[in-house]
Amino acid sequence: MLATNLKILSVVLGTILFYTYLAGSIPQVESEVPAELDLSANVTAEELVAAGEELYAGGGGCLACHGTGTRAPNLLEPDGATGLIGERCGQRVEGMVCKEYLHASLIRPTDFVVPGFDPIMPDMSRTLSESQVWTLVAYLESLGGEVTVSSEDLAASAADPAGGATAGSAAPASTTMEPMALLEENQCLVCHQLGDQGAPIGPPFTDVGARRDVDFIRSKVLDPASVQPAEGYEALAGTMPTTFGTQLSAAQLEVIVQFLAEQR
Amino acid sequence: MTFRRIGRGSLRLLLATLFVAPFLTDVLLAQEAVGAVREYGDFPVIGARGAVWIAAQVHLLFAAFVLGVPMFAIGAEAIGIFKKDTRYDRLAKEFTRLLVIAYSATAIWGAVLVFFLTTLYPAFWGHLASIFEVSMWFYVGLFFFESFTLYLYYYGWDRWKLGRAKLGHWGLGILLNIWGTAVMLIANSWLSYMMSPPAEMTPDTAPEMVQFWSAFANATWMPINIHRIIANVVFGGAIVAAYAAYRFLLAKSDEERAHYDWMGYVGNLIAIGALIVLPFAGYYLGREIYEYNQQMGITMMGGFMSWLWIIQAVLIGVLFLAGNYYLWVGMGRIPGAERFTPYIKYMLVVLVIGVIVWATPHTMIADRDELAAMGGTHHPFLGALGVMSAKNTAVNLMILTTFLSFLLYRRANLRPTIAWARSGTIVQGLLFAMAAAVVLFFGIYGYFVTAIVRIGFSVYQVLAVLTAIVGVVVLDVFMARGAESRGEIRWGQMPARSQYALFVLVVTFTWLMGLMGFARSGIRQHWHVWEVMRDTSPWAATPALGPAAQMISVCVLIFLVLIAFIFWLGGLIEKPQLVVRLRPDDPRVGERDPAVHGSELDFLPAD
Numbered sequence: 001m002l003a004t005n006l007k008i009l010s011v012v013l014g015t016i017l018f019y020t021y022l023a024g025s026i027p028q029v030e031s032e033v034p035a036e037l038d039l040s041a042n043v044t045a046e047e048l049v050a051a052g053e054e055l056y057a058g059g060g061g062c063l064a065c066h067g068t069g070t071r072a073p074n075l076l077e078p079d080g081a082t083g084l085i086g087e088r089c090g091q092r093v094e095g096m097v098c099k100e101y102l103h104a105s106l107i108r109p110t111d112f113v114v115p116g117f118d119p120i121m122p123d124m125s126r127t128l129s130e131s132q133v134w135t136l137v138a139y140l141e142s143l144g145g146e147v148t149v150s151s152e153d154l155a156a157s158a159a160d161p162a163g164g165a166t167a168g169s170a171a172p173a174s175t176t177m178e179p180m181a182l183l184e185e186n187q188c189l190v191c192h193q194l195g196d197q198g199a200p201i202g203p204p205f206t207d208v209g210a211r212r213d214v215d216f217i218r219s220k221v222l223d224p225a226s227v228q229p230a231e232g233y234e235a236l237a238g239t240m241p242t243t244f245g246t247q248l249s250a251a252q253l254e255v256i257v258q259f260l261a262e263q264r
Numbered sequence: 265m266t267f268r269r270i271g272r273g274s275l276r277l278l279l280a281t282l283f284v285a286p287f288l289t290d291v292l293l294a295q296e297a298v299g300a301v302r303e304y305g306d307f308p309v310i311g312a313r314g315a316v317w318i319a320a321q322v323h324l325l326f327a328a329f330v331l332g333v334p335m336f337a338i339g340a341e342a343i344g345i346f347k348k349d350t351r352y353d354r355l356a357k358e359f360t361r362l363l364v365i366a367y368s369a370t371a372i373w374g375a376v377l378v379f380f381l382t383t384l385y386p387a388f389w390g391h392l393a394s395i396f397e398v399s400m401w402f403y404v405g406l407f408f409f410e411s412f413t414l415y416l417y418y419y420g421w422d423r424w425k426l427g428r429a430k431l432g433h434w435g436l437g438i439l440l441n442i443w444g445t446a447v448m449l450i451a452n453s454w455l456s457y458m459m460s461p462p463a464e465m466t467p468d469t470a471p472e473m474v475q476f477w478s479a480f481a482n483a484t485w486m487p488i489n490i491h492r493i494i495a496n497v498v499f500g501g502a503i504v505a506a507y508a509a510y511r512f513l514l515a516k517s518d519e520e521r522a523h524y525d526w527m528g529y530v531g532n533l534i535a536i537g538a539l540i541v542l543p544f545a546g547y548y549l550g551r552e553i554y555e556y557n558q559q560m561g562i563t564m565m566g567g568f569m570s571w572l573w574i575i576q577a578v579l580i581g582v583l584f585l586a587g588n589y590y591l592w593v594g595m596g597r598i599p600g601a602e603r604f605t606p607y608i609k610y611m612l613v614v615l616v617i618g619v620i621v622w623a624t625p626h627t628m629i630a631d632r633d634e635l636a637a638m639g640g641t642h643h644p645f646l647g648a649l650g651v652m653s654a655k656n657t658a659v660n661l662m663i664l665t666t667f668l669s670f671l672l673y674r675r676a677n678l679r680p681t682i683a684w685a686r687s688g689t690i691v692q693g694l695l696f697a698m699a700a701a702v703v704l705f706f707g708i709y710g711y712f713v714t715a716i717v718r719i720g721f722s723v724y725q726v727l728a729v730l731t732a733i734v735g736v737v738v739l740d741v742f743m744a745r746g747a748e749s750r751g752e753i754r755w756g757q758m759p760a761r762s763q764y765a766l767f768v769l770v771v772t773f774t775w776l777m778g779l780m781g782f783a784r785s786g787i788r789q790h791w792h793v794w795e796v797m798r799d800t801s802p803w804a805a806t807p808a809l810g811p812a813a814q815m816i817s818v819c820v821l822i823f824l825v826l827i828a829f830i831f832w833l834g835g836l837i838e839k840p841q842l843v844v845r846l847r848p849d850d851p852r853v854g855e856r857d858p859a860v861h862g863s864e865l866d867f868l869p870a871d
Binding site for chain 1: 463464510513514555557558559562563567568569570571574575578579764767768771772775779786789790795799804805806807808809810812813814816817820821824
């Protein structure tokens with residue numbers, strides 16, 4: 001009886017030890033907490049880059065996608081002839097310098113989806129502070145380019161925490177009531193197709209009025225998560241920006257809603 | 265968040281749990297008198313997180329046991345009633361006896377968890393209580409119903425054992441399951457809320473502004489409910505099988521060995537049978553997590569947790585191999601099974617290749633040095649095996665193979681007598697072949713389409729496998745009607761090594777539950793409530809797999825030691841009653857042998 005009990009004990013403990021050893025022998029990756037930054041007014045570019053690199057590889061969680069190259073562009077490797085991200089960032093969007101493009105890509109990621117990839121990147125301002133976002137911009141600039149982020153950018157962010165530090169990240173100040181202009185200004189056509197305009201990433205606008213009523217469209221624009229994703233687009237749930245309620249005036253919102261409802 | 269809000273929320277909860285912890289009310293009132301509540305407490309040596317981790321995990325393992333075993337019990341009792349096979353009835357009662365003790369352990373660990381949360385994470389607990397207070401009242405109320413239904417179910421077993429009374433008793437078992445499931449649904453809402461709070465919530469949202477139902481029936485609630493219900497069945501079956509294995513190995517008579525061999529078979533059948541459908545529930549849960557928040561989904565599958573799924577693949581591989589091994593060894597005691605022996609090696613090859621493919625790493629987090637060492641983002645050769653197309657194909661083929669093992673086991677000693685037996689077998693073969701073809705086709709085609717399309721292919725693969733399983737089972741039931749026996753199953757004539765496979769199964773299931781608990785909780789990273797309430801404690805960083813595995817092993821050991829104690833205690837309360845089936849003309853029919861190594865034997869005629 002003792003021998004049998006010892007055998008059973010050996011099997012049980014051996015199995016537990018095997019799994020413990022196995023889990024301990026693989027690469028150990030801890031999910032770090034993004035460190036709160038205390039950057040002084042005299043912060044140097046090197047300090048910003050170092051903080052950004054730590055965030056990129058750790059608490060920021062960037063490597064989960066941007067370190068693989070399958071879900072999102074691998075920012076640690078050159079992209080063909082255009083080089084590393086620090087080299088190519090200034091050429092991505094006409095009229096936007098590198099740091100504006102990178103900053104806007106971090107806090108409004110669905111505005112600039114690289115062809116061939118899905119719009120899955122979250123708005124990093126939900127999980128990171130403005131200072132942290134700027135250190136990431138500095139780090140990405142340093143990969144093949146010149147670091148232009150400075151303490152002034154951080155100070156501007158602190159003065160306008162809503163994100164108005166750069167032209168690229170500011171909410172549109174337009175007062176236009178022209179529906180097509182509103183769609184373009186708010187980057188709706190980056191993901192939605194209307195006629196021959198726009199990209200076929202999200203549900204098309206072309207016949208949206210035939211599929212959805214006014215209330216649904218208004219709810220979707222104001223709070224995308226409050227309504228069910230369109231059939232066939234479930235995988236994109238959670239990717240539509242949730243900022244239109246603050247970007248648009250009430251009148252502009254109604255112009256867009258009525259315009260879309262008429263698309264049949 | 266103000267102190268008064270937290271204090272009153274906690275107070276309401278504690279008032280509701282007065283019967284468990286009356287003194288805590290005083291503690292809370294004292295806090296209110298002192299001033300602002302602290303955010304976190306501390307615990308010696310292992311820290312607050314370690315203490316809560318152990319309490320939560322061990323409580324959850326016991327909870328799975330006390331939810332899984334009643335499902336097992338009413339199933340066994342029903343077979344006993346409707347097939348008039350008293351072995352099943354005794355089996356159900358034997359395990360219900362253990363339930364009575366296990367309930368106490370579950371409640372104790374639940375109380376430990378509540379006390380740890382209120383003292384170590386008071387602000388977070390106050391947040392939860394503010395939103396879920398009503399459901400917490402229902403929760404403790406349901407405990408009363410559940411406990412007293414269990415007492416009635418167990419202590420009324422022999423009193424209500426005949427006729428309509430027996431059906432009423434079975435109804436009590438069903439009621440016990442309903443209460444237990446309701447308790448689980450409520451607790452699941454709290455933990456799933458932590459993962460997927462209503463989308464409109466932000467860190468500035470006051471808890472009292474949150475609509476109860478939107479927090480309760482959140483995005484991941486139902487997928488977790490389904491996953492846990494199935495997992496509890498698996499766990500209950502595995503525990504039953506391990507208990508039987510232990511009794512089998514220590515048995516001193518052939519009758520005892522026969523009884524516990526049969527019990528081990530039934531437990532393993534339930535565990536592996538439910539395990540086959542568990543991955544489908546897992547897909548559903550994973551899909552809902554992705555739909556709720558892409559970032560969370562990516563953190564889970566491709567972020568810092570990407571290696572966790574390799575460990576999970578190894579564990580599930582062990583489950584499939586051990587489960588099939590037990591079946592294959594068990595075929596040695598079935599007359600007629602030898603005709604299937606040549607096929608076992610091929611099934612083993614499929615399973616081993618499946619495990620290897622499933623456990624191939626892919627899309628791991630890599631820094632610049634690691635990328636340079638690998639020569640790219642993926643391994644040049646093995647990278648192709650690690651993608652979801654290959655893994656989905658592997659796991660679906662493993663499920664089909666395991667199901668084939670079951671089918672061969674079931675058919676081993678049967679000789680169908682129906683006229684269309686040969687045609688039926690051919691159709692069954694075709695169903696297997698078609699399912700395998702569909703799985704392989706979409707597995708290969710998945711390499712040539714985009715990720716979003718590829719994800720959709722897994723649905724077709726799953727449907728093909730499920731269709732084959734359902735179709736083959738239905739055919740088999742009809743084919744088995746009136747079938748001739750090739751000989752009685754020689755229960756008890758099972759090599760000892762097969763029983764150790766059952767121990768490996770139960771340890772692996774338990775460890776896997778700990779690992780999946782870590783995964784579910786860990787994907788929130790440094791958030792108590794995802795993107796709503798940040799964890800600012802010293803233990804906010806989610807540990808790597810190595811330290812997490814050590815914690816899981818500690819929890820598993822605590823649980824197994826306690827459950828072994830409960831089994832031993834159960835043996836002290838009442839001797840198990842075994843039933844030995846004899847030919848009707850056997851002179852021992854109707855006798856009872858009261859002194860056979862800690863059990864009682866009833867000699868009954870074969871049905």
